[in-house]
Amino acid sequence: MTAVRNEIEAETDRAGDDPGPLPGAGAPHLPQQPDLVQLLTPEGERLEHPEYPLEVSDAELRGFYRDMVLVRRWDAEATALQRQGELGIWASLLGQEAAQLGAGRALQDGDMAFPTYREHGVAWARGVDPLHVMSLFRGVDNGGWHPRERGFALYTIVIGAQCLHATGYAMGVQRDGAESAVLAFLGDGATSQGEVNEAMVFAASFAAPVVFFCQNNQYAISVPLERQSKVPLYRRAAGFGFPGVRVDGNDVLAVLAVTRAALRAAREGQGPTFIEAFTYRMGAHTTSDDPTRYRLAHEVEEWKLRDPIARLKAYLSRSGLADAAFFDGVEAEADELAGRIRRGTVEMPDPPPTAMFDGVHAEMTPPLAAQRAAFEAYQASFEGGAA
Amino acid sequence: MTAELLEASPTRTLTIGKALNEGLRRAMEDDPTVVLMGEDIGRLGGVFRITDGLQKDFGEARVVDTPLAEAGIVGTAVGLAMRGYRPVVEIQFDGFVFPAYNQIVTQVAKLHARSRGTVPMPIVIRIPFGGGIGAVEHHSESPEAYFAHTPGLKVVAVSNPVDAYWGIQQAIACPDPVVFLEPKRRYWDKAPVDTAADPEPLFRARVVRGGDDVTVLAYGPMVKTALQAAEAAAEEGRSLEARRPAHPLAAGPRPGDRLGAPYRPLRRRARGAGDPRSRRGDRRPRDRGLLPLPGGPGAARRRLRRALPAVQARGGLPPRPRPGPGRHRPRDGVLR
Ligand SMILES: Cc1ncc(C[n+]2csc(CCOP(=O)(O)OP(=O)(O)O)c2C)c(N)n1
Ligand SMILES: [Mg+2]
Numbered sequence: 001m002t003a004v005r006n007e008i009e010a011e012t013d014r015a016g017d018d019p020g021p022l023p024g025a026g027a028p029h030l031p032q033q034p035d036l037v038q039l040l041t042p043e044g045e046r047l048e049h050p051e052y053p054l055e056v057s058d059a060e061l062r063g064f065y066r067d068m069v070l071v072r073r074w075d076a077e078a079t080a081l082q083r084q085g086e087l088g089i090w091a092s093l094l095g096q097e098a099a100q101l102g103a104g105r106a107l108q109d110g111d112m113a114f115p116t117y118r119e120h121g122v123a124w125a126r127g128v129d130p131l132h133v134m135s136l137f138r139g140v141d142n143g144g145w146h147p148r149e150r151g152f153a154l155y156t157i158v159i160g161a162q163c164l165h166a167t168g169y170a171m172g173v174q175r176d177g178a179e180s181a182v183l184a185f186l187g188d189g190a191t192s193q194g195e196v197n198e199a200m201v202f203a204a205s206f207a208a209p210v211v212f213f214c215q216n217n218q219y220a221i222s223v224p225l226e227r228q229s230k231v232p233l234y235r236r237a238a239g240f241g242f243p244g245v246r247v248d249g250n251d252v253l254a255v256l257a258v259t260r261a262a263l264r265a266a267r268e269g270q271g272p273t274f275i276e277a278f279t280y281r282m283g284a285h286t287t288s289d290d291p292t293r294y295r296l297a298h299e300v301e302e303w304k305l306r307d308p309i310a311r312l313k314a315y316l317s318r319s320g321l322a323d324a325a326f327f328d329g330v331e332a333e334a335d336e337l338a339g340r341i342r343r344g345t346v347e348m349p350d351p352p353p354t355a356m357f358d359g360v361h362a363e364m365t366p367p368l369a370a371q372r373a374a375f376e377a378y379q380a381s382f383e384g385g386a387a
Numbered sequence: 388m389t390a391e392l393l394e395a396s397p398t399r400t401l402t403i404g405k406a407l408n409e410g411l412r413r414a415m416e417d418d419p420t421v422v423l424m425g426e427d428i429g430r431l432g433g434v435f436r437i438t439d440g441l442q443k444d445f446g447e448a449r450v451v452d453t454p455l456a457e458a459g460i461v462g463t464a465v466g467l468a469m470r471g472y473r474p475v476v477e478i479q480f481d482g483f484v485f486p487a488y489n490q491i492v493t494q495v496a497k498l499h500a501r502s503r504g505t506v507p508m509p510i511v512i513r514i515p516f517g518g519g520i521g522a523v524e525h526h527s528e529s530p531e532a533y534f535a536h537t538p539g540l541k542v543v544a545v546s547n548p549v550d551a552y553w554g555i556q557q558a559i560a561c562p563d564p565v566v567f568l569e570p571k572r573r574y575w576d577k578a579p580v581d582t583a584a585d586p587e588p589l590f591r592a593r594v595v596r597g598g599d600d601v602t603v604l605a606y607g608p609m610v611k612t613a614l615q616a617a618e619a620a621a622e623e624g625r626s627l628e629a630r631r632p633a634h635p636l637a638a639g640p641r642p643g644d645r646l647g648a649p650y651r652p653l654r655r656r657a658r659g660a661g662d663p664r665s666r667r668g669d670r671r672p673r674d675r676g677l678l679p680l681p682g683g684p685g686a687a688r689r690r691l692r693r694a695l696p697a698v699q700a701r702g703g704l705p706p707r708p709r710p711g712p713g714r715h716r717p718r719d720g721v722l723r
Pocket of ligand 2: 219
């Protein structure tokens with residue numbers, strides 16, 4: 001990581017003379033930037049990178065394939081459930097599986113991740129039951145997993161707010177003298193938020209053990225990256241005084257290597273890193289969105305050629321690490337998971353109306369207790385008693 | 388020797404500012420997870436010196452001079468709270484809390500509920516508030532209503548050194564987020580504080596002066612003003628009750644709310660024409676509430692002027708129209 005830091009510093013110096021690409025140069029049809037860390041090409045060829053030697057077992061490689069297929073299947077099932085009226089909305093991760101699983105699997109026990117609303121792959125890596133995530137999008141809960149126990153904070157929908165929580169949490173880790181690190185997730189659009197910038201100021205100032213993991217999926221709903229930034233996002237880090245690195249976000253191995261290195265540096269007291277995972281949102285922003293209004297089909301077609309699952313499958317097959325039986329087995333497992341998610345979602349009970357009073361305070365105030373009692377009495381006044 | 392002295396006499400005369408300082412110190416001694424954060428609170432001791440000397444004694448990890456960014460201060464406090472700390476953040480002035488408004492309202496207030504109680508949010512947000520110090524704009528505001536109308540927050544104001552000393556400790560010990568309003572114009576008011584006493588509960592209304600004719604509700608810096616008004620009224624034979632409501636607006640008071648305290652109805656008396664305190668010919672018992680004082684609003688203004696030299700200096704209160712017929716009555720079943 002020190003070498004990376006030096007490289008980033010050199011890069012930053014270069015950036016001083018070079019005003020950076022012109023507006024539009026960061027557009028998604030030009031993904032092959034020279035400064036993109038890649039360990040697995042879209043064709044499934046394994047590359048070495050001098051700064052990021054990766055040790056990964058065959059079982060781990062197969063595990064990544066399985067993870068990504070299962071999460072994609074979950075995502076497809078959720079989209080279908082929304083269309084059938086079983087979810088209020090769904091934010092698809094299609095295309096971003098490698099970025100999320102690579103980052104999620106780089107975390108260790110005791111580390112903490114702070115997601116946005118799209119990090120289903122990270123939730124999976126942290127062992128969160130998909131049904132908890134479904135409960136949020138069905139509108140019956142706000143998650144329901146235990147953030148500290150899972151090492152995974154609740155989804156945050158207010159863009160960027162979680163970056164400050166991650167930084168504060170990391171400041172707590174520092175005070176505890178713990179050997180843990182924190183991973184803050186954010187989108188490309190979120191980099192414009194004041195709170196994200198404040199988080200980076202605080203993180204730098206206190207050398208907090210936090211890594212900012214930005215999935216640049218090229219859009220914030222309809223707005224393309226060049227409206228957010230005139231420089232590649234990873235270069236912003238230099239202005240805050242810590243390294244930024246751009247990784248091929250569709251390459252699960254590169255994401256794993258880069259995130260591991262950044263988390264290790266954080267754990268060792270070297271402070272924050274900004275990772276830009278260069279990827280693409282293959283689906284709509286959410287099930288409420290119509291991307292045909294703001295992007296061309298050929299762009300999506302180009303990105304299909306860089307699919308994160310296809311390239312790992314090619315690599316596994318070509319190098320004889322997995323056979324047809326393995327791939328079939330994963331498919332069967334995916335179908336089973338989808339069935340479990342479907343049944344669990346459809347059967348999810350609505351919370352009772354009085355649930356809105358639960359946990360408003362740790363110690364409920366007398367006026368709120370009175371409101372609750374009045375509301376309960378009102379509910380009970382209907383035929384058949386309380387709902 | 389100091390310790391012996393302290394033990395011998397736990398009662399000392401403190402200003403509100405010093406009482407807050409001592410309360411913070413004691414909370415930090417009692418609980419190593421208490422961390423103070425804010426702008427200029429370390430070396431300088433805060434622009435009002437409320438944290439004076441604390442960084443020297445507790446170190447930079449526990450009394451943190453933060454970068455100048457309020458959302459950053461409150462947002463990182465959220466993360467610290469998730470990690471098991473009890474952050475106490477200082478907003479330098481009331482008018483500068485708004486950059487943190489998003490974090491306070493969408494995150495601090497909600498996280499306990501959103502997480503089904505698994506994410507604790509014991510954050511105290513200290514805000515010097517109110518006017519009366521001759522400051523420029525943004526330094527004399529009363530933002531409490533914004534927070535009081537947000538479920539999940541507890542909003543309190545202290546009015547005297549005793550409440551300040553205990554209140555800040557109670558707010559820090561509270562498992563819920565507390566917006567803690569400090570009456571900046573009263574920071575220098577003094578009173579004896581018994582640091583060995585049993586404190587009054589923080590979140591409870593209190594009658595600070597008994598009275599029969601009118602109840603005056605006040606919190607923070609206006610408690611003193613209300614007491615001064617009661618004094619002025621007493622000279623004229625009127626009896627005012629001054630009451631400090633429990634976190635005044637936290638639950639959104641509605642008509643009929645008793646502001647969190649067991650309500651002691653004021654004595655209702657039928658007053659005859661001979662009663663010096665009755666209005667001419669009025670034989671009905673007076674209801675509590677908006678009771679016009681004899682002499683009309685002009686007289687009330689004159690009385691208030693005595694209690695409010697600062698107001699008087701600015702030319703007094705603007706004239707207020709007398710309530711017209713039906714003005715306070717429900718129309719179409721809707722309270723207006
Ligand atoms: C503070 C705030 N403003 C606006 C929104 C509405 N909104 C939800 S997602 C989104 C775009 C976010 O884009 P990006 O950060 O790139 O993340 P992505 O959705 O692409 O993963 C917007 C504007 C919001 N949730 N929060
Ligand atoms: Mg985006």
